[in-house]
Amino acid sequence: MALFEYFPNYVWNLSIAVAMENGGKIGEIVDMCQPIKDAADNGEDAGTEDFHREWVKMADKLVELAAEDEAKGRQFSAGSKLKRASIYYVTAERMQGHGYPGRMKTYKKGLDAFAKGTRFVQDNIKRVEIPYGENNSLSAYLTLADGDNPKPIVIYCNGLDSCKEMLWLGGFPMALAKRGISCLCVDQPGTGEALRLQKIPATYASEEWASAWVDWLEQQAFVDPQNIGMTGISLGGHFAPRAVAFDPRFASGAVWGANHNWAEVQHKRINREGENPVPHYWDHVMWVFGCNNMDEFMEKTEGMTLEGVMAKIKVPFLVTHGAEDRQISVDYAQKSYDQLVNSVNRQLKIFTHREGGVEHVGADNMSFGCDYIADWFADTLAGHTA
Numbered sequence: 001m002a003l004f005e006y007f008p009n010y011v012w013n014l015s016i017a018v019a020m021e022n023g024g025k026i027g028e029i030v031d032m033c034q035p036i037k038d039a040a041d042n043g044e045d046a047g048t049e050d051f052h053r054e055w056v057k058m059a060d061k062l063v064e065l066a067a068e069d070e071a072k073g074r075q076f077s078a079g080s081k082l083k084r085a086s087i088y089y090v091t092a093e094r095m096q097g098h099g100y101p102g103r104m105k106t107y108k109k110g111l112d113a114f115a116k117g118t119r120f121v122q123d124n125i126k127r128v129e130i131p132y133g134e135n136n137s138l139s140a141y142l143t144l145a146d147g148d149n150p151k152p153i154v155i156y157c158n159g160l161d162s163c164k165e166m167l168w169l170g171g172f173p174m175a176l177a178k179r180g181i182s183c184l185c186v187d188q189p190g191t192g193e194a195l196r197l198q199k200i201p202a203t204y205a206s207e208e209w210a211s212a213w214v215d216w217l218e219q220q221a222f223v224d225p226q227n228i229g230m231t232g233i234s235l236g237g238h239f240a241p242r243a244v245a246f247d248p249r250f251a252s253g254a255v256w257g258a259n260h261n262w263a264e265v266q267h268k269r270i271n272r273e274g275e276n277p278v279p280h281y282w283d284h285v286m287w288v289f290g291c292n293n294m295d296e297f298m299e300k301t302e303g304m305t306l307e308g309v310m311a312k313i314k315v316p317f318l319v320t321h322g323a324e325d326r327q328i329s330v331d332y333a334q335k336s337y338d339q340l341v342n343s344v345n346r347q348l349k350i351f352t353h354r355e356g357g358v359e360h361v362g363a364d365n366m367s368f369g370c371d372y373i374a375d376w377f378a379d380t381l382a383g384h385t386a
Contacts, residue, residue, distance in 0.1 A: 002358075002359075002364055003017055003359050003363060003364045004016060004017055004020065004364075006030075006033055006037070007033070007037065007040040008040055008041055009040055009043065009044045010044075010275045010276075010326060011044035011275065011276055011277070011278060011279055012040050012044065012051070012095075012279075014275075014277065014360070014363055015051075015091050015094065015095055016029055016033065017359070017363040017364065018091065018162075018166065018363060019087050019088065019091045021170060021362075021363065021365075021366045022087045022166050022169040022170050023083060023084055023087055023169050024084060024087055024088065024091075025084065028058055028062075028084070028088075031058065032054045032055050032057075032058045032088070033054070035050075035054055036050045036051055036054055039051070044276065044279045045097070045279045045280055048095045048096055048097065048100075048279050048280070049096070049100070051092065051095050052092045052093075052095060052096055052100075052102060052106065055088045055089075055091060055092035055095075056088070056089065056092050056102075056106055056109075058085075058088055059084075059085040059086075059088035059089045059092070059109065059110075059113070060085075062081045062082065062084055062085040062088070062113075063081075063082065063085050063109075063113060065081050066078035066079075066081040066082045066085070066117075069081065070120075075120040075121075076120065076121060078117075078120050079116070079117045079118065079119070079120030079121035079122075080117070080121060081117070082113045082114070082116050082117030082120065083113070083114065083117035083118065083121065083169065085109075085110075085113040085117070086110045086111075086113040086114035086117060086165055086169070087110075087165070087166070087169055089106050089107070089109045089110030089113060090107065090110040090163055090165055090166060092106055093106040093107045093110060094161055094162075094163075094278060095278065095279055096279075096280070097279065097280035097283050097284070098280065098283045098284060098286075098287040099283075104196065107196055110165060111165070111193075114165045114169075115127070124143050124144065124173075124174070124177060125141050125142070125143055125168065125173075126141070126142045126143075126144075127139065127140075127141060127142075128140050128141075128142050128184075128216075130212060130213065130215075130216045132189075132198075132200070132209065132212055133200070136194075136198045136200055137198065138186065138187065138188070138189075138194055138198075138200075138209060138212065138213070139164070139186075139187055139192075139193050139194070140164060140184050140185055140186040140187065140213070141164055141165075141167075141168050141173070141184070141185045142182070142183075142184055143168070143173035143174065143176070143177055143182060143183045143184075143185075144177065144182045144222055145176070145177045145179075145180050145181055145182045146177070146180075147180070150221065150222060150223055150224040150225075151180060151181060151182045151222060151223065151224055151227075152180070152181045152182070152224050152227035152228070152229065152251075152377070152381035152382055152383055153181065153182040153183065153184060153217060153223050153224070153227070153228055153229070154176055154181055154182070154183050154184070154228075154229040154230065154231060154377050154381070155184050155186060155210060155213055155214075155217075155228070155229070155230045155231075155243075156172060156173070156183055156184065156185045156186065156230075156231055156232070156233075156236075157186050157188050157191075157206075157210070157230070157231075157232040157233075157236045157239050157240060158186070158187065158188060158191040158192060158232070158233065158234075158235075158236060159191075159232065159233050159234025159235040159236050159237075159257075159277075159361070160190075160191075160234060160235040160277060160278075160284075160285070160288060161191075161234075161277055161278045161284065161288075162191065162192075162233060162234065163187060163191060163192035163193075164185040164186060164187045164191075164192050164193075165192075167185040167233070168185045170366055170370065171366075171367075171370055172185075172370050172373070172374065173185060175370050175371060175374040176374050176377060176378075176383075178374075179374055179375070179377070179378040179383040179384055179385060180378070180382075180383040180384050181229075181374075181377055181378065181381055181383045182222065182223070184213065184217070186209075186213060188202075188206070188209050188210075188239065189201060189202050189203055189209055190202025190203070190288040190289065191288075195287070195288060201288065201289050201290030202288050202289050202290075204238070204242070204300075204301065204303035204304045205242070205303065206238070206239035206240070206242045206243045207242060207243045207245075207246035207247050210230060210239070210240075210243035210247060211243070211246075211247045211249075214228060214247060214249050214250070218249070224382070225249070226251060227251050227252075227381040227382050228249060228250055228251055228381075229250060229251060229252040229253060229254070229377050229380070229381050230243055230244055230250050230252075230253050230254075231253065231254040231255065231256060231373060231377075232255060232256065233256040233257060233361050234256070234257050234259065234277070234327075234328075234360065234361050235259055235262060236255065236256065236257075236259075237255040237256070237257045237258045237259030237260075237328075237336075238259040238260075238262050238304055238305075238306060240253055240254070240255050241253060241255060241306055241309065241310060241313060241317065241336065242306065242309055244313055244315065244317065245309045245310065245312035245313045246312065248314075250315060251315055251316075251380070251381060252315055252316045252317070252376075252377060252380035252381050253313065253315065253316070253317045253318070254317065254318035254319075254320065254373050254376055254377065255318070255319055255320060255336070256320055256361050256362070256369050256373060257320065257321055257322070257325065257328060257360060257361040258319050258320075258321045258328065258330075258332045258333035258335075258336045258337075259304075259306075259328055259332065260305070260306045260307075260310075260332035260333070260335045260336045261304075261305045261306065261307065261332060261335070262301065262304040262305070263301050263302055263303070263304040263305050264305065265328065266285075266297075266298065266301060266304075269281070274326060274327055274328070274329070275326040275327050275360075276327070277327055277360070282294065282297075285297060285301075289301060306335075306336060306339070307339075309339075310336055310339035310340050310341075311339055311340070311341050311342055312342070313340055313342065313343050314342050314343060314344060315343065315344065315380075316343060316344060316345035316346070316347075316376075316380040317340055317343045317345070317346055317347075318346075318347045318348075318349065318373065318376045319333050319336045319337045319340070319346075319347070319348050319349070320333070320348075320349045320350075320351065320369055320372065320373065321333035321349075321350055321351070322350075322351050322357055322358045322359050322360060322361070322362055322364075323350050323351060323352045323353070323358045324358040324359060325358075325359060325360045326359065326360060327360045328360065330350060333348065333350065334348070345380065347376070349372060351368055351369065355368050356368050357369050
């Protein structure tokens with residue numbers, strides 16, 4: 001199994017793959033990509049405005065078609081179109097450099113389409129917010145498992161450049177709910193609404209915001225406070241284990257893509273080792289971490305390592321990784337696993353070509369990671385797998 005490689009550069013192909021895994025339709029994606037195929041020949045940064053134009057045009061058309069459905073009282077049909085529009089909007093936005101003038105408008109279109117689409121389809125989802133800091137807040141999408149009694153729950157966080165809409169559309173919350181576990185998809189500092197609307201930059205100390213969510217969850221009647229788990233995708237492979245290491249209230253953890261030493265990865269990327277996840281990479285990461293220059297960025301991200309952290313984890317913990325990840329070496333997965341010396345139940349799962357999911361966070365096929373990690377939490381948080 002391999003990544004669908006329509007363009008001559010990895011970064012653009014990754015965006016296509018993520019969009020497809022989050023509900024995009026191949027025919028619509030081809031229609032968006034055909035007019036800009038030549039633009040991709042000039043590298044990952046050039047032509048991103050062309051990418052934005054075509055993907056927003058398709059999303060706008062879906063919104064128009066949804067409005068026609070809505071006028072006829074066909075909200076289910078309208079909702080499915082709006083959900084696809086939302087993933088096209090956020091994909092188009094994700095590809096732009098920081099400061100691109102149309103970026104915020106497109107992002108807000110994505111939020112609106114997602115909210116209206118999930119409401120029309122009557123999805124199992126609820127938006128929640130908690131206060132954070134003096135004048136800010138953090139937002140998330142809550143998906144509840146069936147039943148009136150308190151249920152286990154998993155906090156699911158972004159990587160460097162995803163957003164909670166992507167997390168939810170990928171299907172992991174529904175996979176958990178089927179197994180009797182609720183899910184909270186969060187926009188942590190440096191991502192999604194936290195960065196774009198609240199202007200809260202990322203921090204290596206993920207326990208600061210993860211523990212704030214645990215504080216809130218412990219007060220909710222639908223939560224079994226003895227069975228709270230945490231996972232993260234991509235750079236969430238740093239955030240999730242660090243939070244589990246520093247907050248003893250977590251009962252289980254997992255990573256969807258190891259990120260054992262992201263600080264070291266930055267030095268490798270300066271030397272052009274490995275692929276970048278987004279165009280305009282250095283502008284993007286400085287925006288995410290609230291930095292004005294590269295020196296400040298490198299200093300702020302010195303703490304983005306799990307050396308000395310993994311050994312603090314005592315609860316069950318799962319490390320997963322794609323065997324042919326082109327962004328983060330599979331060696332980092334082995335390091336994270338090897339240092340889980342105090343976990344009562346540690347596991348390492350490398351996805352190979354036999355099943356699929358060999359690329360970064362399984363971008364070639366996320367279904368295997370989705371099911372495997374959901375089963376892990378069912379086994380370690382009192383859920384069920386059948």
